Amino acid sequence: MRELAIAVLAAVMIAAPFMLGDYQxxxxxxxxxWAILALSMGxxxxxxxxxxxxxxxxxxxxxxTCAILRQRYGxxxxxxxxxxxxxxxxxxxxxxLLTLRLxxxxxxxxxxxxxxxxxxxxxxxxxxTNGPLGLKGIMPPEPILGLSFDTKRSFYFLALVVLAVCLLxxxxxxxxRTGRMLVAVREDELLSEFIGIPVMRxxxxxxxxxxxxxxxxxxxxxxxxxILAPSQFTLFASVDMIVMAVVGGVGxxxxxxxxxxxxxxxxxxxxxxxxxxxxxxxxxxxxxxxVAPRGLLGLADVARGLLARGFGKPRRESGExxxxx
Amino acid sequence: MLAQQxxxxxxxxxxxxxxALGFTLIFGAARVVNFAYGELLMLGAFFTxxxxxxxxxxxxxxLPVAMVGVALLSVVLFLLTLRPLLRGAYTSLHGELQVxxxxxxxxxxxxxxxxxxxxxxxxxxxxxxxxxQMVGDVVMTNQRLVVIAIMAMLVVGxxxxxxxxxxxxxxxxxxxxxxxxxxxxxxxDRVIAFVFAVSGAMACAAGSLLGxxxxxxxxxxxxxxxxxxxxxxxxxxxxxxxxxxxxxxIGLIENLAGAYISFAFKDVFTFILLIAxxxxxxxxxxxxxx
Numbered sequence: 001m002r003e004l005a006i007a008v009l010a011a012v013m014i015a016a017p018f019m020l021g022d023y024q025x026x027x028x029x030x031x032x033x034w035a036i037l038a039l040s041m042g043x044x045x046x047x048x049x050x051x052x053x054x055x056x057x058x059x060x061x062x063x064x065t066c067a068i069l070r071q072r073y074g075x076x077x078x079x080x081x082x083x084x085x086x087x088x089x090x091x092x093x094x095x096x097l098l099t100l101r102l103x104x105x106x107x108x109x110x111x112x113x114x115x116x117x118x119x120x121x122x123x124x125x126x127x128x129t130n131g132p133l134g135l136k137g138i139m140p141p142e143p144i145l146g147l148s149f150d151t152k153r154s155f156y157f158l159a160l161v162v163l164a165v166c167l168l169x170x171x172x173x174x175x176x177r178t179g180r181m182l183v184a185v186r187e188d189e190l191l192s193e194f195i196g197i198p199v200m201r202x203x204x205x206x207x208x209x210x211x212x213x214x215x216x217x218x219x220x221x222x223x224x225x226x227i228l229a230p231s232q233f234t235l236f237a238s239v240d241m242i243v244m245a246v247v248g249g250v251g252x253x254x255x256x257x258x259x260x261x262x263x264x265x266x267x268x269x270x271x272x273x274x275x276x277x278x279x280x281x282x283x284x285x286x287x288x289x290x291v292a293p294r295g296l297l298g299l300a301d302v303a304r305g306l307l308a309r310g311f312g313k314p315r316r317e318s319g320e321x322x323x324x325x
Numbered sequence: 326m327l328a329q330q331x332x333x334x335x336x337x338x339x340x341x342x343x344x345a346l347g348f349t350l351i352f353g354a355a356r357v358v359n360f361a362y363g364e365l366l367m368l369g370a371f372f373t374x375x376x377x378x379x380x381x382x383x384x385x386x387x388l389p390v391a392m393v394g395v396a397l398l399s400v401v402l403f404l405l406t407l408r409p410l411l412r413g414a415y416t417s418l419h420g421e422l423q424v425x426x427x428x429x430x431x432x433x434x435x436x437x438x439x440x441x442x443x444x445x446x447x448x449x450x451x452x453x454x455x456x457x458q459m460v461g462d463v464v465m466t467n468q469r470l471v472v473i474a475i476m477a478m479l480v481v482g483x484x485x486x487x488x489x490x491x492x493x494x495x496x497x498x499x500x501x502x503x504x505x506x507x508x509x510x511x512x513x514d515r516v517i518a519f520v521f522a523v524s525g526a527m528a529c530a531a532g533s534l535l536g537x538x539x540x541x542x543x544x545x546x547x548x549x550x551x552x553x554x555x556x557x558x559x560x561x562x563x564x565x566x567x568x569x570x571x572x573x574x575i576g577l578i579e580n581l582a583g584a585y586i587s588f589a590f591k592d593v594f595t596f597i598l599l600i601a602x603x604x605x606x607x608x609x610x611x612x613x614x615x
Contacts, residue, residue, distance in 0.1 A: 045422075049422075051422055051425055051426070098600070098604060099600075099603075102603060105352075105358045105421070105425075105562065106558065106562075106603060108358065108425060109358070109554045109558055109599075110558075110599070110600055110603055112551070112554065113554070113555070113596040113599050113600060114596075114600070116551060116592070116596055117593055117596045117597065120590070120592055120593050120596075121590075121593065124589040124593075235547075236433075239429050239432075239433070242426065242429070246426060276437070278433045278436070278437050279433060279434050279438070281430075281433050282429075282430040282431065282432065282433025282434035282437065283430065283433075283434060284430075285426055285427070285429060285430035285433070286406055286426075286430035286431065286434075289410075289423050289427050290406065290409060290410070290427065293423065
């Protein structure tokens with residue numbers, strides 16, 4: 001049943017750009033990229049148990065490194081991308097080693113400071129990053145293995161493949177030893193340490209994987225928007241990712257993807273002007289946190305439970321976040 | 326040159342200290358990292374400006390009126406969004422994460438509300454104080470001296486409230502040990518609501534003073550919020566003297582670094598300092614180790 005659903009979904013996603021117009025394909029690609037970013041945030045939020053307000057900095061570092069290597073040094077995308085990913089993962093490891101020792105609000109505030117430093121450096125290092133004006137005219141990735149990416153449709157498939165690979169890899173990860181250790185550390189750090197789990201190492205690994213996935217999103221973001229500017233990577237970019245992960249369902253892999261779909265398409269269908277979007281994000285974040293802490297997936301569970309009991313007494317939704325998958 | 330920079334740093338530091346005070350009070354009493362705090366500053370400035378425009382009252386009369394307004398707003402926001410969460414989980418990390426998510430949501434909503442009500446254009450707010458004072462080479466506008474005076478008055482008032490009144494005593498008890506305070510029969514919800522009111526009033530004062538020195542606009546809350554973070558970590562989260570010393574120190578450092586090292590990177594210095602303090606002394610200069 002589950003395999004069938006995945007197969008149908010895959011078929012729909014592959015067929016979609018052939019049925020839809022340019023704008024809808026653009027919107028779908030945007031959703032895919034947001035889904036990758038939300039997934040990276042969902043991983044840190046749900047499996048490391050931290051709010052990372054520096055996630056946008058990881059995206060920015062990777063996107064900028066790749067774009068600068070390509071534009072200034074003429075490096076091929078497929079060579080620049082791994083270099084940029086390696087850079088962002090090393091930075092994440094370093095930052096993680098320094099900051100993950102800190103508990104509760106301190107980690108959040110330091111990561112916010114890290115994000116601000118990154119943004120200020122990008123905005124002020126004129127010679128390399130072109131300052132607040134940003135890098136313009138970022139080309140689609142060069143052709144590789146006979147595939148070219150200069151149409152909207154082909155770029156959509158690239159984003160789709162990246163998201164699918166991320167989902168698969170993370171799905172395997174959370175079922176692996178490392179994944180189970182991450183969950184254990186999230187649930188009770190002291191107890192995990194006591195039973196011999198290397199707490200610090202696991203948290204740093206979790207942050208690095210999150211940064212890697214965020215970096216993948218950043219790599220796609222540059223060619224997709226064709227422009228990178230420091231104003232795209234403020235606190236609000238990180239909060240957008242958080243809203244998506246939380247609205248979809250924290251502690252799951254499907255949740256952030258659902259959240260991304262929800263937050264790209266709902267304003268689109270209700271033809272909200274871009275003016276009200278931030279207010280909507282804020283209201284959603286508050287309502288979901290207060291009323292449905294497990295997000296859309298939690299609501300779906302409740303609905304399923306109600307159906308199964310033949311609309312009996314509604315089950316009170318609990319705040320548990322232990323489920324994965 | 327140096328004396329002038331020190332004087333400028335002192336003015337900036339006074340406002341920073343004032344912005345950080347309300348923030349650190351809430352953290353101390355309720356363990357809430359209030360991301361919407363910068364927006365209360367911004368709303369405070371707009372409230373003062375609105376009272377001045379519609380009633381024609383001078384700044385120093387309009388400010389207390391606006392302070393009451395923001396205090397009420399702060400309490401209402403606490404009762405609507407945060408109290409349900411604080412009731413559920415006092416100590417769990419999950420509860421802490423939820424509180425932060427809610428205040429982040431408030432940040433979006435309050436800023437958007439200000440944009441819808443007042444528009445994005447920056448506005449001038451006039452304190453009505455003119456003239457300058459000169460001591461040696463140091464030039465200081467009277468307006469800036471008033472800023473320092475107001476900050477000193479509010480700090481004295483806050484100390485009186487915390488150490489000379491019954492509610493201040495209750496507040497300190499809750500900050501030290503919430504379960505213990507509950508056990509001896511303190512109504513923690515009511516005291517925390519009161520802290521939110523005081524914090525809102527402080528935010529309003531800081532925001533209005535910032536507004537008279539620079540401009541009043543919906544985006545003005547972001548920078549003071551970040552500064553408040555740096556200051557409270559520097560001085561110790563929840564520590565009142567820490568916020569004052571931290572605010573003054575950050576104001577001085579920023580001015581000196583901006584004047585003598587690099588203006589463009591002056592904010593980077595404060596953030597690097599912040600990270601250094603956290604790594605060497607995670608509880609802050611005046612904080613208690615946890």
